[in-house]
Amino acid sequence: MARTEFYDDPEAPEPNSLVVAASAAVFDGSGRLLLQRRTDNGLWAMPGGGMEMTESLPEAAVREVKEETGYDVRVTGLVGTYTDARHIIAYTDGEVRRQFNVCFRAVVVGGGLQVSRESHEVRWFAAEELGGLDMHHTQRLRVEHALRNGPPHLG
Template sequence: MVRTEYFDDPGAPEVNSIVVAASAVVTDEGGRVLLQRRADSGLYALPGGGMDFGESLPGAAVREVREETGLDVEITGLVGTYTDPRHVIAYSDGEVRQQFNVCFTARVVGGALRISDESTDLRFVAPRELGDLPMHHTQRLRLRHFLEGRERPYLG
């Protein structure tokens, strides 16, 4: 399935769903950030995805990181909430979603890095190298908020 992201674009298709989703900024001992290159868009992004019935939002982040990267993580904090209605995500199956994402921080507690069918590349990236990767600006916003070391989570 192909995914196209829009931000503040009058040509974006009309939204027909909202899905509660979680993502995680996973860092290694050197402060590098785990990113995946999404198979559906070709862009680098934080691991994450929709919450399932019967699970908590932090639990969804843990599950999504495991499914997409092979790593087991522990949630350590909150980067922020990202619900800007100007961010629209369209899928080739006809779903057009308004963003609703809660981004956590996490650390690796086990597992082994492996590419899933949702990604074409996984890598830990030094903060100074993040600008070199193709990435939607909403992902860059989450990373910027994380790297700022904010006292309080972003609420947006």
């Protein structure tokens, strides 16, 4: 299912759902960040997705990383909260969502690199490699906050 992201766009469709989601800034021992190139929009992003009714947000982040990248991770902290009402995501099935995302910090504790049905590609990136990647600016904001390693972003 394809998706289109809108930001501060008066032409964006009206949201019909609100989704609680988790994502993870996963770093390796060399300080590289794990990203996936998504199949639904072709853009680079941190692994993440919607929380299920039976899990906590940190558990959702751990599950999503495993599903999308093959890695088992442990949550170590918080990058921030992202609730910008100007960000709208429209899916080809008719869902138009506002997304409440909590982005965690995480480290790998097992598993191995694998591409899923949700990703064209999964790779580790050094900070200096991130600037030229094709990613939505809301995702780039999370990456910048994760790299800064400061207090959690509250937004």
